Amino acid sequence: MVMASNSMAFSAARWTYHSKRSPNGRSGSSIYSQIVLFEQPNEPNEQLCRREMILKSSELALLGAIFHFSGTKPSYLGVQKNPKALALCPATNNCISTSEDVSDLTHYAPPWNYNPEDGQGKQIPVSREEAMTELLEVIESTKPDKFTPRIVEKKDDYVRVEYESPIMGFVDDVEFWFPPGKKPIVEYRSASRLGNFDFDVNKKRIKTLRVALEKKGWASEGTF
Incomplete structure (x- = not known):
């Protein structure tokens, strides 16, 4: 006899004789019903659909492979002529510059001093050329937020670096300038x-x- 259910099939019941010891120590006999079960999963008529879980970072990486959001290099980059300084920031909240007014807490950033009185300037002052070498070393060996730096323009007193994000390929323009004077x-x-x-x-x-530059003896002219 075979009994079937929605999810499994059963074999016929088999009656098996077992020896049983009674509480008084005598051997007796009893009959136990042993049912052997064979589970057989149903084969669905239609295949089940599975959702593929994709991590957000992987999804962005895929979009980044299709679209490259590098943008266009602004035409106003470089040292401005009148007055001689780096460009100011646009009104957006994605830029900082030492050329901004100190009262602009959103965009202003203090300049750096590579020969501070309480640093290497007091002991062994470095020349502008040596300071430029130290700056380039830090740029090439540091990847803030995993952005990849690429030096695209270099002069005796000026460096422009393009930092590219690891996902989507966004590009930020970073400039460094050594003003004339002592x-x-x-x-x-x-x-x-x-x-x-x-x-x-x-x-x-x-x-x-x-x-990283402070470890070489540099210092900031302020905080932000």
């Missing part, structure tokens, strides 16, 4: 090409570079 100062500007907000990526980048 002061050991470095001005800089860091700005995103696209969007209105950067979630403080530019500030974090500059702070990371500053910390």
Whole structure:
């Protein structure tokens, strides 16, 4: 006899004789019913559909492979002529510059001093050329927020770097300028090409570079 259900089939019941010891120690006999079950999964008429779970980062990486959001290099980059300084920031919250007014808490950032009185400037001052070498070393060896730096323009007193994001290929333009004169100062500007907000990526980048330069004896002319 075979009994079937929706999800499994059963074999016929088999009656098996077992020896049983009674409480008084005598051997007796009893009959136990042993049912052997064989589970046989049903074969559905239609295949079940499975949802493929995709991590958000993987999804963005896929979009980044299709679209490359590098943007276009702004035409106003470089040292401005009148007055001679790096460009100001646009009204968006994705840029910082040493050229901004100190009262602009959103866009202003203090310049760096590569020969501070309480640093290497007091002991063994470095030349502008040596300071440029130290700056380039830090740029090439540091990847803030995993952005990849690429030096695209270099002069005796100026460096422009393109930082590309690991996902989507967003590009930020970062400039460094050694103003003429005897002061050991470095001005800089860091700005995103696209969007209105950067979630403080530019500030974090500059702070990371500053910390690395401080290990070489540099110092910031202020905090932000």
